[in-house]
Each structure stands twice: as C-alpha cells, then as structure tokens.
Amino acid sequence: MSAETPAEAKEIQSIRYVMSMDRSYVGEDPDWLERYSGSLALAGTGMTDFGQGAVSTRTWEVAIDIAAAHSYLLELTALAANEEVLCSVQKQVAIVPRAAAQIDVLMPCVIDGGGAQ
Amino acid sequence: MTGIARVCSALLTGALTLVIACGDTGSEPNWTAVTVFMPSPPNATGDWDLPEQALSLEYILACGPDSDGSFGDAVPIEGTLEQKEAFQVGLHGPTRVWRGEIDFEPGPCMIQLRARDSDEEVICSYSEPVSFDPARDAEAYFNMVCFATCPTVPLPGFEASPKTFCAPIGGLIVSAETPAAVPGVQGVRYVVTGGQGFLDNQAPSLPVYEGALQRRGDGTANLGNGPVETSVWEGVAGEILANEIHTVEVTAIDAEGEPLCSAETSIEVFSGAIAHSHLILSCGD
Numbered sequence: 275m276s277a278e279t280p281a282e283a284k285e286i287q288s289i290r291y292v293m294s295m296d297r298s299y300v301g302e303d304p305d306w307l308e309r310y311s312g313s314l315a316l317a318g319t320g321m322t323d324f325g326q327g328a329v330s331t332r333t334w335e336v337a338i339d340i341a342a343a344h345s346y347l348l349e350l351t352a353l354a355a356n357e358e359v360l361c362s363v364q365k366q367v368a369i370v371p372r373a374a375a376q377i378d379v380l381m382p383c384v385i386d387g388g389g390a391q
Numbered sequence: 392m393t394g395i396a397r398v399c400s401a402l403l404t405g406a407l408t409l410v411i412a413c414g415d416t417g418s419e420p421n422w423t424a425v426t427v428f429m430p431s432p433p434n435a436t437g438d439w440d441l442p443e444q445a446l447s448l449e450y451i452l453a454c455g456p457d458s459d460g461s462f463g464d465a466v467p468i469e470g471t472l473e474q475k476e477a478f479q480v481g482l483h484g485p486t487r488v489w490r491g492e493i494d495f496e497p498g499p500c501m502i503q504l505r506a507r508d509s510d511e512e513v514i515c516s517y518s519e520p521v522s523f524d525p526a527r528d529a530e531a532y533f534n535m536v537c538f539a540t541c542p543t544v545p546l547p548g549f550e551a552s553p554k555t556f557c558a559p560i561g562g563l564i565v566s567a568e569t570p571a572a573v574p575g576v577q578g579v580r581y582v583v584t585g586g587q588g589f590l591d592n593q594a595p596s597l598p599v600y601e602g603a604l605q606r607r608g609d610g611t612a613n614l615g616n617g618p619v620e621t622s623v624w625e626g627v628a629g630e631i632l633a634n635e636i637h638t639v640e641v642t643a644i645d646a647e648g649e650p651l652c653s654a655e656t657s658i659e660v661f662s663g664a665i666a667h668s669h670l671i672l673s674c675g676d
Contacts, residue, residue, distance in 0.1 A: 323655035362613040374664035384615035
C-alpha cells in the first residue's frame with residue numbers, strides 16, 4: 275500500500291497503518307479486530323494535485339506479504355516526531371482470494387505552515 | 392479469401408492467448424511464421440530478469456492427440472527460434488522478440504516453449520494447445536509471460552489488422568471522500584487516463600475510463616484540523632494495463648454538474664493486482 279502527502283507538510287515524520295478485520299456476521303454492523311499494523315516507509319517523491327494545482331508530494335510505501343481474504347478497515351495516520359496525529363484517513367477495503375491488493379491513498383494534510391489547502 | 396485483409400481467429404486457452412494472423416498464404420503454406428514476445432517482469436531485479444537471461448528458445452510441438460486427449464503417442468517436432476529485436480513497453484525493461492518458422496500440422500497440437508540461460512538450464516517453460524490450419528494461417532504469435540497471470544486484453548491499433556493480445560493487466564477501483572460539511576456536493580465523477588499506448592510510447596494520453604462514483608456511505612477523515620465527517624464514494628473503473636502510469640482524477644460536482652473541487656493522482660497497477668486509488672477532496676475545508 276502507499277500514501278501520498280504534500281511535500282510541504284514536513285512535520286509528517288511517519289505514516290502508521292492499521293488494518294482491522296471485520297468479524298461481524300452478515301447483516302450486523304462491522305466489528306473491527308486489529309489484524310495488521312506497522313509503518314509505511316518513505317519511498318520517494320512525486321507530484322499530485324490536491325485541488326489547487328500540481329504540488330510536490332512525498333510517497334510512503336509498505337508491503338504486507340500475505341493477508342487473509344476478507345473485508346478490512348484500513349486506517350492511515352500521519353504522525354509528527356512527537357507522535358502527534360497530524361492527519362488521518364480510514365478506508366474499507368476488500369481483499370479477494372488469489373489476487374494482489376494494491377491500495378494507494380492521497381492524503382491532503384492541511385498543516386499550519388504547509389500542506390494542501 | 393481477401394488476402395491480407397483477412398482477420399484473425401484468436402484461440403483463447405486458459406489465461407493465455409494465441410493469436411493467429413491470417414495473411415496471404417504464399418508459396419510455402421505449411422510453414423507458419425512464429426513470433427514469441429517475452430516481456431520483462433515488473434520490478435525486475437537480479438536473478439529474475441527473464442528476457443536478459445534467456446539465451447535460447449526452443450519449441451517442442453506434438454500434434455494428433457490420443458483418444459484421451461493427451462499427446463503421449465505423438466511424435467514431437469523440435470526446433471529453435473532466433474532472438475530478434477526488442478521493443479520497450481512501459482517502464483520495466485524491454486520485451487524481447489523471438490522469431491522462426493514451424494511446420495504445424497492441421498488440427499489439435501500442443502506446443503511448449505522453453506527458454507534456457509547460459510548454463511542451458513530451463514528458466515521458463517510455457518505450454519499452450521493450438522489448433523489451426525497452416526495452409527491458411529501464415530503467422531502465429533505467442534506471449535510468453537512467465538511472471539504473472541495474463542488475462543486477455545483487446546488492444547486496437549497494433550500493426551495493420553486487429554489482434555487480440557495477452558498483456559499484463561490489473562483491476563482498478565476508484566474511491567473518494569468529500570467533507571460532509573461542504574454544501575452542494577451531489578456527485579463525484581472520475582476520469583482514468585492512460586499515459587502510454589501498448590507498443591506506442593508516443594501515444595497521447597487518452598481517457599481509459601470515466602464515469603460517476605456511487606455513494607457508499609459515511610466516513611471520517613482528519614485533514615489536519617481534527618476529525619470531520621465525510622461522504623464516501625466508490626466505483627469499479629475496470630481493467631487497465633499494468634506497469635504503466637495512469638492518472639486518476641476525481642471531481643465533486645453540484646446538482647447542475649458544475650465542478651466544485653477536484654484532486655488528481657497517478658497510479659501504476661501491478662500485474663494481476665486489484666488496485667484501490669483513494670482520493671480525499673478537501674474542497675477547501
């Protein structure tokens with residue numbers, strides 16, 4: 275999976291991910307159980323458009339070797355050096371059997387002094 | 392028959408495709424010109440750069456199946472193909488081309504291709520059942536993909552006649568979030584644009600998919616000023632060529648279809664992967 279944050283948001287020191295598995299039965303509200311977690315590594319730079327024209331970005335990546343085919347709630351959290359939460363996003367994803375899953379998330383973190391507007 | 396203009400019968404076998412181009416029969420109707428494409432795998436590293444390592448390519452052809460459908464009693468025909476030019480597709484190294492002529496018998500046959508390295512070790516083998524008439528079919532194409540499943544993708548514009556090709560592809564799902572507090576958002580549209588055409592690095596960017604995302608529910612996002620409620624939108628774009636950069640643009644629109652805000656990113660789908668491209672539209676929030 276990968277995430278993209280504005281390069282101006284220099285306060286972002288790490289991106290943490292948590293993938294929680296839905297252990298509810300059909301028809302019930304989701305009951306999330308944390309299953310995979312860790313951090314994305316800074317992988318490079320890029321360009322993207324958060325809505326105000328193309329800006330430089332930093333890209334973060336991580337690979338989970340094998341994940342059970344199931345419905346997951348993915349939480350990505352951008353953290354400062356002091357572990358302060360700078361921005362975050364949640365996304366439900368379905369991992370299907372025998373297929374590689376690739377998840378790319380655009381995170382427009384609006385941070386004082388930097389980030390997307 | 393109308394000669395070169397005659398077009399192809401594509402034999403779909405499993406996840407791999409053989410394409411037979413039906414050209415002018417010529418004076419040697421029993422010899423079929425064979426072309427084998429050997430693409431580089433995505434993210435080729437070290438020992439697994441197949442086209443670089445393959446120094447020879449041989450074929451074994453068995454025709455006339457037994458009553459049980461096997462080719463155990465058939466007398467195999469063996470030979471080699473020659474490495475020719477290579478061409479660049481995408482960003483992951485060249486696709487090597489091997490060519491030669493094979494004397495196919497009419498009817499069901501099984502062909503196996505074996506690539507060997509400098510130690511004469513087989514580094515990739517690939518088998519495919521074929522069935523055609525060599526008196527009619529002057530050309531045969533194989534896509535020797537050894538690194539991934541390879542569903543069939545119709546790609547127009549290759550050479551003079553339409554062909555069905557086997558190329559690495561992936562699936563793409565596009566999703567977006569818009570802040571619930573932003574007034575007037577009635578829908579989200581998306582456009583997926585391809586950066587390059589297959590076998591044509593100079594092709595202009597063309598929309599691959601476009602349409603409307605469907606409302607999927609509510610969510611929460613922290614755009615930097617604390618958690619906010621969001622509306623979640625999602626849609627299955629479809630299959631796109633893997634290992635090539637595509638641009639994904641999503642635009643929130645109002646009731647009149649006028650754009651309110653947008654975001655754009657790029658994605659390179661791995662072969663065989665189902666990719667989710669998720670964009671959060673801040674919409675000035």
